[in-house]
Amino acid sequence: MGGDRFERVAAAVAGVPFMSPDQGRIVGDHVRRTAARDVLELGTAHGVGAAYLAAGLEDPAAGRVTTVDFAAAVYEPGPEAVLERAGVRDRVEIVRAYSSYTWWLKEQVAARSDAAGNVTPGYDFVYLDGAKHFTIDGLAVVLVEKLLRPGGWLLMDDLDWRYADDPGRDATDGIVHRSLSEAELREPHLRAVFDLIVAQHESFTELRVQDEYWGWARKAPGEPRRYSLETSRPLDALVLGAARKAKRRVRARVRAVRAARAVRAR
Numbered sequence: 001m002g003g004d005r006f007e008r009v010a011a012a013v014a015g016v017p018f019m020s021p022d023q024g025r026i027v028g029d030h031v032r033r034t035a036a037r038d039v040l041e042l043g044t045a046h047g048v049g050a051a052y053l054a055a056g057l058e059d060p061a062a063g064r065v066t067t068v069d070f071a072a073a074v075y076e077p078g079p080e081a082v083l084e085r086a087g088v089r090d091r092v093e094i095v096r097a098y099s100s101y102t103w104w105l106k107e108q109v110a111a112r113s114d115a116a117g118n119v120t121p122g123y124d125f126v127y128l129d130g131a132k133h134f135t136i137d138g139l140a141v142v143l144v145e146k147l148l149r150p151g152g153w154l155l156m157d158d159l160d161w162r163y164a165d166d167p168g169r170d171a172t173d174g175i176v177h178r179s180l181s182e183a184e185l186r187e188p189h190l191r192a193v194f195d196l197i198v199a200q201h202e203s204f205t206e207l208r209v210q211d212e213y214w215g216w217a218r219k220a221p222g223e224p225r226r227y228s229l230e231t232s233r234p235l236d237a238l239v240l241g242a243a244r245k246a247k248r249r250v251r252a253r254v255r256a257v258r259a260a261r262a263v264r265a266r
């Protein structure tokens with residue numbers, strides 16, 4: 001990403017969640033390197049991710065970032081102010097609509113479909129960083145695939161995030177009214193969306209998991225399927241992460257066995 005633009009964004013968003021400068025540089029560089037013109041972010045919050053994405057647009061006159069959140073989303077500072085401070089407000093369209101970006105995506109697909117069911121795609125890069133819920137994001141990626149141009153990329157944030165890790169969070173932000181079961185609390189929803197929907201979709205043939213939390217998928221129908229793991233973490237951090245995961249799996253297994261025994265004892 002152009003050094004000046006990146007530095008300006010990093011300085012303007014310092015201390016504002018949710019994207020780190022390192023991640024910001026990666027997504028901004030991706031936009032620039034792939035010459036993406038139409039970029040979509042699902043999950044806006046304060047607008048930090050949108051600012052980095054917009055900084056990566058090579059030709060702001062010809063490119064645009066659209067970022068979508070709930071109709072009722074309120075953040076302080078708000079994305080308008082953050083993007084203004086970062087000097088990229090004019091490159092970003094902020095959408096707050098409906099109860100979920102899935103309905104907004106459905107509207108986009110409908111508007112771009114002909115009577116025979118052909119969809120004209122309109123995005124080169126989609127960054128999904130929202131609900132992290134299987135039901136919501138499982139649908140979102142199916143609709144996103146229709147809207148991505150061939151050769152375009154989907155990036156999913158936080159593959160291993162689990163509802164069990166954040167007990168204070170209202171599961172699904174109140175969208176789905178049934179509460180989550182133990183199994184749904186413990187399993188990372190986005191990992192399931194990536195492995196079982198995206199990576200098995202016939203359009204997404206180039207898959208890459210970066211540092212265990214970012215899932216990249218390129219829409220390249222007809223190309224041989226490829227799956228790679230990439231890390232920029234030191235080896236000890238990787239070993240520690242793997243050990244934590246193994247511990248979680250063992251605990252889950254012990255709980256399941258105990259539950260099964262309790263049922264048999266009844």
Ligand SMILES: C[S@@+](CC[C@H](N)C(=O)[O-])C[C@H]1O[C@@H](n2cnc3c(N)ncnc32)[C@H](O)[C@@H]1O
Nearest residue numbers: 018019043045048049069070100101129130131
């Ligand atoms: C982690 S924050 C996004 C951070 C932002 N992408 C960044 O990099 O700065 C997640 C956002 O997703 C939004 N969100 C969660 N589920 C959503 C849904 N179903 N529809 C619309 N927005 C949603 C939340 O309101 C929140 O603003």
